[in-house]
Amino acid sequence: xxxxxxxxxxxxxxxxxxxxxxxxxxxxxxxxxxxxxxxxxxxxxxxxxxxxxxxxxxxxxxxxxxxxxxxxxxxxxxxxxxxxxxxxxxxxxxxxxxxxxxxxxxxxxxxxxxxxxxxxxxxxxxxxxxxxxxxxxxxxxxxxxxxxxxxxxxxxxxxxxxxxxxxxxxxxxxxxxxxxxxxxxxxxxxxxxxxxxxxxxxxxxxxxxxxxxxxxxxxxxxxxxxxxxxxxxxxxxxxxxxxxxxxxxxxxxxxxxxxxxxxxxxxxxxxxxxxxxxxxxxxxxxxxxxxxxxxxxxxxxxxxxxxxxxxxxxxxxxxxxxxxxxxxxxxxxxxxxxxxxxxxxxxxxxxxxxxxxxxxxxxxxxxxxxxxxxxxxxxxxxxxxxxxxxxxxxxxxxxxxxxxxxxxxx
Numbered sequence: 001x002x003x004x005x006x007x008x009x010x011x012x013x014x015x016x017x018x019x020x021x022x023x024x025x026x027x028x029x030x031x032x033x034x035x036x037x038x039x040x041x042x043x044x045x046x047x048x049x050x051x052x053x054x055x056x057x058x059x060x061x062x063x064x065x066x067x068x069x070x071x072x073x074x075x076x077x078x079x080x081x082x083x084x085x086x087x088x089x090x091x092x093x094x095x096x097x098x099x100x101x102x103x104x105x106x107x108x109x110x111x112x113x114x115x116x117x118x119x120x121x122x123x124x125x126x127x128x129x130x131x132x133x134x135x136x137x138x139x140x141x142x143x144x145x146x147x148x149x150x151x152x153x154x155x156x157x158x159x160x161x162x163x164x165x166x167x168x169x170x171x172x173x174x175x176x177x178x179x180x181x182x183x184x185x186x187x188x189x190x191x192x193x194x195x196x197x198x199x200x201x202x203x204x205x206x207x208x209x210x211x212x213x214x215x216x217x218x219x220x221x222x223x224x225x226x227x228x229x230x231x232x233x234x235x236x237x238x239x240x241x242x243x244x245x246x247x248x249x250x251x252x253x254x255x256x257x258x259x260x261x262x263x264x265x266x267x268x269x270x271x272x273x274x275x276x277x278x279x280x281x282x283x284x285x286x287x288x289x290x291x292x293x294x295x296x297x298x299x300x301x302x303x304x305x306x307x308x309x310x311x312x313x314x315x316x317x318x319x320x321x322x323x324x325x326x327x328x329x330x331x332x333x334x335x336x337x338x339x340x341x342x343x344x345x346x347x348x349x350x351x352x353x354x355x356x357x358x359x360x361x362x363x364x365x366x367x368x369x370x371x372x373x374x375x376x377x378x379x380x381x382x383x384x385x386x387x388x389x390x391x392x393x394x395x396x397x398x399x400x401x402x403x404x405x406x407x408x409x410x
Contacts, residue, residue: 007143012152016133016378017041023363024372031370037401040372042187042346042390044252046320048301049313052251055304059297070296075288077104077260081299084306085260089245095232101264101280103287104294104302106257108217108246112181113138114290115213115242115261118282119269123178126158128170130188130376130383132215135181151381161382162189164351168340169197176208182231183215185222188379188388189349190325190341192227198234205240211269211279212241217259220250220318222344238264242279249346249392251305251314258294258302321346324398325391331402335409346391349376353409361387369404 020040028036047053062068076082082099090097105111112134121143127135136154139145146155153159158177160170168191173180182201184193205212214231222229231237246259263283268276294302304310325342332339332350342348352361358375365371365387376386391398 005141005143007141010140010145010147010154011137012148016374019378020362020372020374024366027366034370036366036370036372037393037397037404038372039389039391039393039397039401040374042249042392044249044254044317044321044392045394046252046317048252048256049305049310049317051304051307051310051313052256052301055307056297056301059300063297073293073296073299075291075293076100076284077102077294078296078299081303082260084303088306090230090232090262093229093233095230096238097230097232097262097264101262103261103263103283104299105259105261105287105291106294107248108215108244108259108261109134111244111259111261112213112215113141114286115283116142116144117286117290118279119179119211120272124156124158124176126160126173126177126180127380128162128181128183128186129153129159129381130162130379130386131181132183132187133379135213136380152377153381159380159382162186162191163382164338164340169193172200172204177210179213180205180210181213181215183217185218185345186341186347187215187218187345188347188374188376188383189386190343190345190347190388191349192222192224192344195226195228195234198228198231198237202231202234202237202240206236209270210240211267212237214241214243216243217246218249218345218347219245220314221322221346223322224344227344232262232264239267242267247302247305250318251302251310252317253298253302256298256301258298320395321391324393324395327395327398327402328389328391331406335406337409342391348389348391350387350389352376352385352387358384358387365405365408369401369408371401371404 082102085102086099125139145157148154162168162170168189219229231241243262247253263280265280267279328348329339329342338351340349358377362375374388376383
């Protein structure tokens with residue numbers, strides 16, 4: 001008799017974004033003339049940078065010529081891309097990351113879940129709350145939690161609240177944890193971590209043998225020069241941290257798919273008998289066993305992000321979305337709402353008006369203004385009473401959404 005992985009049965013009824021999709025589809029079917037503006041799922045809307053398109057066109061032509069055709073590539077990624085990442089994203093900021101510590105993949109969402117393959121089931125895991133749901137759900141699937149309570153929190157996970165009450169800066173765990181997720185700039189709150197905050201967590205990790213999973217998918221949106229882009233800008237972080245990054249929100253690769261994970265050489269964890277094992281080798285084995293690499297064409301497109309033209313075009317994209325965020329923030333404040341984020345990140349995090357719950361405001365905004373956002377409670381219990389709006393949209397849609405919301409809340 002075949003048995004299922006019954007850890008999946010502990011998952012809450014629906015992953016957040018499919019549930020949003022279900023409600024929006026139902027509303028659209030019942031209101032076919034409604035002009036719905038979607039600002040929920042953080043998907044980009046603007047075309048790829050021209051430099052990336054040109055590079056991929058050239059790579060496609062290469063694939064059509066016997067002399068330049070390429071079959072399977074290295075699972076870890078081509079050296080041309082790994083070198084470009086190491087130089088431009090890390091070494092240029094004083095972070096000591098080598099090209100062969102970078103593993104190219106098809107998405108940081110996948111990597112933040114897949115990394116758990118190389119860690120034992122008995123690890124105690126800490127997440128901030130609210131939190132990107134993938135961190136939680138993948139640990140549930142892997143059997144590291146008990147059942148969820150009425151608030152959606154799973155037994156066995158350590159939750160670190162991030163709310164206005166603590167200025168969206170999590171306290172250190174009160175006890176010892178083994179794996180700790182940090183995401184900055186933060187999804188969903190749009191807030192950032194100072195150098196001092198990151199140093200505090202690095203020091204905690206070193207003292208407790210903790211591995212930090214640092215998700216820096218939105219680092220390109222940081223405008224404050226005092227805010228670190230990488231955890232490896234913090235002294236000692238190479239000894240305790242794995243970093244995840246993506247081209248999805250940086251260069252609009254959500255439909256093109258390219259990301260990377262950094263696993264420093266020398267970073268270790270323990271066997272049950274207390275022996276130290278380097279994680280770089282374990283991740284390399286896992287990566288090469290279960291992944292066949294990102295296509296040559298896509299990697300050439302990603303490499304072009306670091307060309308002079310690519311850098312300029314990517315910055316234009318980021319500036320566009322940040323201006324969208326500024327329009328959202330100002331419009332919501334004009335409507336009397338309390339707003340966070342949106343300055344160093346493409347997400348705007350607002351308090352729900354009155355006594356509405358997050359899902360009540362979701363339904364209210366959808367039915368009355370035909371605008372879709374993301375209920376904060378979908379990111380965790382501490383997200384209740386908050387709501388996320390994404391700046392990834394056209395300028396016309398952002399301005400129209402602001403006008404509708406202001407009319408609704410006046």
